[in-house]
Amino acid sequence: MRRAALINELKQIVGERYVLSEKEDVIVYEQDGSILQVMPEIVVLPGNVEQVSAVVRAARRENIPIVPRGSGTGLAGGAVPAEGGVVLSLARMNRILDIDLENRVAIVEPGVINLDITKAVAKHGFFYGPDPSSQAACSIGGNVANNSGGPHTLAYGVTTNHVLGVEAVLSDGRVVRLGGSVPDTPGYDLCGIFVGSEGTMGIVTKVEVRLMRAREAVRTLLAIFDRMDSATRTVVEITAAGIIPAALEMMDRLTIEAVEKGNPVGYPGDAAAVLLIELEGVREHTEQAATLVQAICSRNGAREVRVAQSEAERQLLWKGRKEAFGSMGVLAPNYYVQDGVVPRSRLPEIMREVAEISGRFSLRIANVFHAGDGNLHPNILFDMRTPGELDRVIEAGAAILKACVAAGGSITGEHGIGLEKKAYIGLMFSEEDLEAMARVRSAFDPDSCFNPAKLFPTPITCGEIRRNQANLPAGLWI
Amino acid sequence: MTQTADSLTSNKPNAALDIPELYQCVHCGLCLNSCPTYRVLHLEPESPRGRIHLVRAAAEGRIEPNERFADHLYLCLMCRACETACPSGVHYGRIAEAAREILGPPGPPLARAIEKFAFTQLLPSPRILRMIARLLRFYQRSGVQRLVRRLLPAGLQEMEAMLPPIPERFFQPPSELLPAIGERRARVAMLSGCVMSLLFTDINEATVRVLRRNGCDVLIPSAQGCCGALNIHNGETKMAKVMARRNIDAFLDIGVGAIVVNAAGCGAAMKEYGHLLRDDPAYREKAQRFGQLVKDASEFLAGLGLFHPPGRIEMTVTYQDPCHLAHGQKVRAQPRTLLAAIPGLRLVEMNGSDRCCGSAGIYNLTQPEMSQELLTEKMASVAETAAEAVVAPNPGCMLQLRYGVRRHGPHVKVLHLMDLLDQSYKAPDSGA
Numbered sequence: 001m002r003r004a005a006l007i008n009e010l011k012q013i014v015g016e017r018y019v020l021s022e023k024e025d026v027i028v029y030e031q032d033g034s035i036l037q038v039m040p041e042i043v044v045l046p047g048n049v050e051q052v053s054a055v056v057r058a059a060r061r062e063n064i065p066i067v068p069r070g071s072g073t074g075l076a077g078g079a080v081p082a083e084g085g086v087v088l089s090l091a092r093m094n095r096i097l098d099i100d101l102e103n104r105v106a107i108v109e110p111g112v113i114n115l116d117i118t119k120a121v122a123k124h125g126f127f128y129g130p131d132p133s134s135q136a137a138c139s140i141g142g143n144v145a146n147n148s149g150g151p152h153t154l155a156y157g158v159t160t161n162h163v164l165g166v167e168a169v170l171s172d173g174r175v176v177r178l179g180g181s182v183p184d185t186p187g188y189d190l191c192g193i194f195v196g197s198e199g200t201m202g203i204v205t206k207v208e209v210r211l212m213r214a215r216e217a218v219r220t221l222l223a224i225f226d227r228m229d230s231a232t233r234t235v236v237e238i239t240a241a242g243i244i245p246a247a248l249e250m251m252d253r254l255t256i257e258a259v260e261k262g263n264p265v266g267y268p269g270d271a272a273a274v275l276l277i278e279l280e281g282v283r284e285h286t287e288q289a290a291t292l293v294q295a296i297c298s299r300n301g302a303r304e305v306r307v308a309q310s311e312a313e314r315q316l317l318w319k320g321r322k323e324a325f326g327s328m329g330v331l332a333p334n335y336y337v338q339d340g341v342v343p344r345s346r347l348p349e350i351m352r353e354v355a356e357i358s359g360r361f362s363l364r365i366a367n368v369f370h371a372g373d374g375n376l377h378p379n380i381l382f383d384m385r386t387p388g389e390l391d392r393v394i395e396a397g398a399a400i401l402k403a404c405v406a407a408g409g410s411i412t413g414e415h416g417i418g419l420e421k422k423a424y425i426g427l428m429f430s431e432e433d434l435e436a437m438a439r440v441r442s443a444f445d446p447d448s449c450f451n452p453a454k455l456f457p458t459p460i461t462c463g464e465i466r467r468n469q470a471n472l473p474a475g476l477w478i
Numbered sequence: 479m480t481q482t483a484d485s486l487t488s489n490k491p492n493a494a495l496d497i498p499e500l501y502q503c504v505h506c507g508l509c510l511n512s513c514p515t516y517r518v519l520h521l522e523p524e525s526p527r528g529r530i531h532l533v534r535a536a537a538e539g540r541i542e543p544n545e546r547f548a549d550h551l552y553l554c555l556m557c558r559a560c561e562t563a564c565p566s567g568v569h570y571g572r573i574a575e576a577a578r579e580i581l582g583p584p585g586p587p588l589a590r591a592i593e594k595f596a597f598t599q600l601l602p603s604p605r606i607l608r609m610i611a612r613l614l615r616f617y618q619r620s621g622v623q624r625l626v627r628r629l630l631p632a633g634l635q636e637m638e639a640m641l642p643p644i645p646e647r648f649f650q651p652p653s654e655l656l657p658a659i660g661e662r663r664a665r666v667a668m669l670s671g672c673v674m675s676l677l678f679t680d681i682n683e684a685t686v687r688v689l690r691r692n693g694c695d696v697l698i699p700s701a702q703g704c705c706g707a708l709n710i711h712n713g714e715t716k717m718a719k720v721m722a723r724r725n726i727d728a729f730l731d732i733g734v735g736a737i738v739v740n741a742a743g744c745g746a747a748m749k750e751y752g753h754l755l756r757d758d759p760a761y762r763e764k765a766q767r768f769g770q771l772v773k774d775a776s777e778f779l780a781g782l783g784l785f786h787p788p789g790r791i792e793m794t795v796t797y798q799d800p801c802h803l804a805h806g807q808k809v810r811a812q813p814r815t816l817l818a819a820i821p822g823l824r825l826v827e828m829n830g831s832d833r834c835c836g837s838a839g840i841y842n843l844t845q846p847e848m849s850q851e852l853l854t855e856k857m858a859s860v861a862e863t864a865a866e867a868v869v870a871p872n873p874g875c876m877l878q879l880r881y882g883v884r885r886h887g888p889h890v891k892v893l894h895l896m897d898l899l900d901q902s903y904k905a906p907d908s909g910a
Contacts, residue, residue: 020521024546027535028528033506045520072522073507091520111520113511136563137507262567326506329566333501383501 003041006062010044010086013054018045018092029069029087033134033325035334035384036077036419040067040087047092049167049175049205056203057173059086065452068199070111070139075325075337076418078146078198082453088203090141096120097206104211105164105181110141110204117209126211129156132414133322140207147196149414151247151321152278154372156212158414160195167206168194171445181208193440198416199451201444215280218246219290220308222317223275223297224268228252228355230301231273232348235371237296238277239344243289248372249276254331255324255368255379262327265320271303275371276321324368325379331366332381336393339415340404344374353403354378361396363389375413376404401427417455426457495537497576502568503530509560509570514834515553518851523550526560526570533577543580551577552584553848555841556711557801557834562808571806572753578713584844593840597714601672601704602721608648611676615644640842640881642677649675649682656686656696663693664782667734669725669748671741672704673873684900685740685775691903692785696738701728707747707802708839710754722751723761726768737768740775740896742872743839746806748772774803776871776895780812789905790822791898796865797825798856798879799832800872813871813895820902826863830855835870837878853878857886867891869898 003021010019020026020043030039041064046052059066065085072079081087094111101124106117114135117128131150132138142148144166149158156162165179179191194201225231231250238248251259251274256267267274275297279289294305308314328335342350351367354376358365369377378400382389401411401424411417411424425434434456441448509526510516516525523532529550536543551574560570578584583593600606617623618641630638649670658664666689674682689696702725706718725748729737739745747754752766773781797817803809810832817825836842836852856879860868870876871894879892902908 017519018521020523022546024532024541024544024550025521025523027541028522028525028531031505031531035505071507071510089520089522091522094520134506134508137510259565262565323508323565326504326508326565327567329502329504329568333504335504 002062006058006064007042009058010042010055013058014044014046014051018047019043026087029072029089030080032069032072032074032077032079034075034077034080034418034420035336036080038080038082038084040081041084043087043089045089045092049169052088052169052203052205053173053175055086055088056169056171060171060173060449063449066203066449067451068141068145068203070142070145071113071134071137073134073138074142074146074418075339075415076146076412076420078416078418078451078454079142080419082419090139090203090205093205094139099211101126101211103181104213105208106211107206107208108140110139110144110207112140114138114140114143121211122214125214127214128209129162129212130159133325135322140209141204144195144204144207145197145199146414146416149370149373149375151249151276151370153370153375153414154248155244155246155280160192162210163191163195163207164210165191165208166194166204168202168204170202171447171449175205176202179208196416197441198418198455200441200448200455202450215246217283217286218278218280218314219286220314220317221275221277221279221290221293221297222267222306222308223277223302224271224304224306225273225275225302226271227301228273228351229348231275232351232371234275234297234300234302235347236345237300238293239372241292241296243279243292245277245289245293245372246280247276247278248370249321250274250367250369250371251276251321251324252367254364254366254381258327258331258366259320259324261330263319263323265316267320276317321368325377328366328379328381331364332383334382334384335366335379336382336397337377337379337415338397338400339412339421340376340378340401340409341413342374342376342404342407342409344372346407346409347371347374350376350403350407354400357396357399357403361392361399363392363396365396370413373413374409376400398424419454422455422457425455489539489542491539492537492543492580494580495533495543495576497537497573499569499573500530500534500537502566503527504566505531506565508565509563512559512563514555514557514559514836514852515848518848524553529554530568530570530573533573536577543577548581548584551581553845555801555834555836555838557838558805559801559832559834562805562832575710575715578711579715580713582713584712589844593712594714597709597712598717601706601708602717604672604675604703607672607676607704611644611648614641618644636846637843639884640877642877642880645677645679647679649679651686651698654698654700656690656698658693658695659690660785661693662695663785664736665695665697665734666736666738666778667697667699667729667732669702669705669737669739669741669744670698671739671744671873674741677877678873678894681740681894681896684894685738685896688779688896688899688903689738689775692779692782697732697734699728699732703728705744705747706754707743710747711839715754719754719758722754722765726751726761726764729771730764730768734771736773736778737771738773738775738778740871740894742774742800742803742807743874745772745774746802749807774807774809774812774871776803776813776816777807777809779899780815784816784819786903786908788820788899788902789908791820791902791905792822793867794824794826794863794865795867795869795893795898796828796860796863797831798828798835798868798870798875800870800875801832801834801838803872804832813869816895816899817869820898821907823898826865828859828863828865830859835875835878835882837874839874842878849878853882854886857882857888860890861888865890867893869893869895871895
């Protein structure tokens with residue numbers, strides 16, 4: 001009864017209430033925002049770094065995998081315990097520990113919700129830059145793990161550009177501090193290595209983030225197009241004109257339909273595509289850029305360009321965009337989202353290719369994505385209950401990713417590799433590349449106990465493989 | 479298609495739980511932080527997404543709808559804040575109601591028996607309810623209460639303390655039709671409500687006065703009864719359907735343009751009679767029509783437009799969105815519009831005004847710990863506003879907030895919106 005002994009030990013560490021082991025509890029942790037499912041054996045929710053360290057030591061002694069989880073909003077199965085084991089949820093560690101406006105730094109625990117940082121500093125005229133669409137729910141720890149982006153990545157960069165330092169628990173239970181509160185520290189950028197490591201190197205227990213000053217002026221435009229081609233050409237022209245919007249987002253007809261049926265915000269239902277364009281900076285510059293962008297939109301056949309007249313109107317335009325993924329449920333019971341990237345000059349052709357793939361596989365695909373970055377999010381709609389449909393979905397997804405790589409792009413922009421895309425990482429990296437990455441990982445987690453069977457195409461396992469637990473769509477494994 | 483270990487287990491799929499609403503949830507997690515119980519515990523089985531996942535697993539036969547399952551489903555307040563947050567428009571309430579229907583009322587066997595009795599014998603009978611209220615009134619006034627309070631164990635003392643004072647008289651309209659004062663603009667019916675007519679006589683009377691002053695003929699059919707909301711929320715739908723049919727018969731064909739309800743929980747349940755009676759061929763269509771007639775008092779009055787300018791009330795208030803008004807009926811702007819129409823009244827919004835106060839029907843009795851936690855947080859938010867009164871147009875919220883005032887402070891008044899409007903019409907400068 002080693003399991004029972006371990007459960008007892010964990011309860012002693014974090015308290016009875018915060019260790020879950022009954023099936024009616026742990027089953028809830030078998031899935032994140034993706035479609036993959038594997039049930040953990042134990043879920044534990046530590047409340048501070050000492051408890052995290054003690055939990056890691058206990059699980060390591062039993063040679064059981066440890067899978068960190070934030071809010072479970074990830075889209076690549078990163079928080080799904082591929083080999084069972086212990087899911088270590090950081091949801092309780094959600095305190096903002098320090099806000100230092102003079103130095104523009106905040107120190108937060110990993111379970112803090114992304115948007116809550118901005119809420120805490122907004123009244124002083126500051127904000128936290130990276131804004132994943134799930135920012136009302138996703139945690140900073142999860143953002144660090146996936147090096148998350150968001151609509152404003154175009155102007156501000158991704159999470160790694162906003163994290164100055166982390167505190168982490170390593171596989172032997174040691175607590176280390178990487179990076180620091182100043183923008184540059186000497187030596188290897190170990191903090192930079194940790195950001196985007198998808199929970200495979202250690203458990204982040206504290207994050208030092210950069211705060212940014214709110215801009216003087218913001219203009220938000222909704223450009224409405226009757227043809228997808230006109231919209232994609234507009235994106236290429238805006239960036240070619242030397243304008244860098246804070247955000248440049250696209251939604252197609254199917255996405256608009258989902259948003260309007262779910263939680264309507266007033267997008268035009270008959271448009272082929274809309275561009276949500278945000279410009280910001282000093283007032284004069286913003287006004288000038290907005291005029292230029294409007295002209296480019298019209299020249300490329302925009303039927304109408306709406307300009308948000310108030311902050312409330314602006315928030316509403318963004319609400320639709322941010323909730324677009326979540327609204328896919330009104331169109332189909334399941335969606336499988338890809339995260340491919342292409343150079344933005346190739347947008348028109350890749351969107352034609354996505355449409356062609358949709359036709360070829362007889363699958364509806366809703367597109368909502370960071371057009372300014374060339375970061376696609378084709379949502380392939382389906383019903384898991386229809387026999388054979390998932391196989392087609394996976395094939396269609398692979399076809400899209402291959403097309404992205406062939407166009408000189410990448411298989412993921414911001415969602416991470418996780419469990420879902422590890423089969424495709426070979427499209428981008430050679431054996432030697434992957435081996436080098438594995439060696440880096442080993443420096444932190446020599447036995448691959450943190451989030452095993454992720455990122456790398458061949459399972460690097462810890463303890464016995466618990467395949468019989470898997471409820472995974474076939475074909476996503478290598 | 480999928481490899482699954484669970485196919486090895488022998489649980490059978492549960493068809494009664496396999497409702498279409500389940501398949502609209504794409505597991506995005508945007509509901510998590512809207513959920514009061516998740517915000518307190520940070521455990522996903524105590525979140526909307528988690529509970530939907532559990533119901534779906536039970537529908538598929540992957541888990542049993544056992545006691546543990548019931549604990550998760552009944553720690554839910556049914557506040558439906560998740561429905562407001564959900565981008566896919568998932569009707570969480572219907573999923574939870576379906577699960578509770580399978581489970582039956584919450585708690586240990588004795589509590590379940592008491593609840594069952596209350597839901598099937600007491601609530602449907604206005605006469606018995608009245609009798610109980612009279613007994614309670616005697617208990618409170620005769621000195622027995624003081625004696626009992628000294629003898630009760632701590633846990634029960636807490637529960638006893640929640641008991642509100644029973645008013646001198648109950649709501650008893652002098653006739654079924656109370657005519658408009660001045661020019662007639664509408665003909666409406668009003669729900670007396672079970673709790674409202676016994677514990678909030680003054681608010682029911684105030685509502686009638688406000689409606690009449692705004693040119694409404696008010697019909698109060700005596701054949702009406704309790705709306706059945708408590709039954710529906712606690713897994714007792716059989717009697718709920720009987721009660722719904724009785725109200726449909728009492729209200730539907732009396733030629734009114736609206737059925738006005740001043741209790742948010744009742745209004746939400748009555749608007750959804752169509753769903754409750756979806757499998758009843760004789761009542762399905764009637765229930766739909768009935769649902770469309772139901773209007774919250776604030777929704778109705780804001781839509782009609784105030785006929786007389788209200789009089790001045792110098793007061794700072796804060797507004798608590800009743801869950802079943804904001805989330806259940808999507809009525810948020812109208813009560814605020816009416817408050818803004820009262821000269822001199824200043825509205826200071828509290829933090830999280832649309833977060834549940836922990837009342838949630840009988841939740842404060844069945845889940846006292848979580849209920850207290852939410853109430854403490856709520857009273858702190860009220861205190862931050864420095865308001866003199868909190869306006870909460872729903873009896874459950876009002877009872878809970880009044881209890882909160884007694885227990886935690888701040889010492890604010892707890893008012894119904896109709897209370898305020900009625901007071902303002904009595905002010906000397908009122909146009910009424």
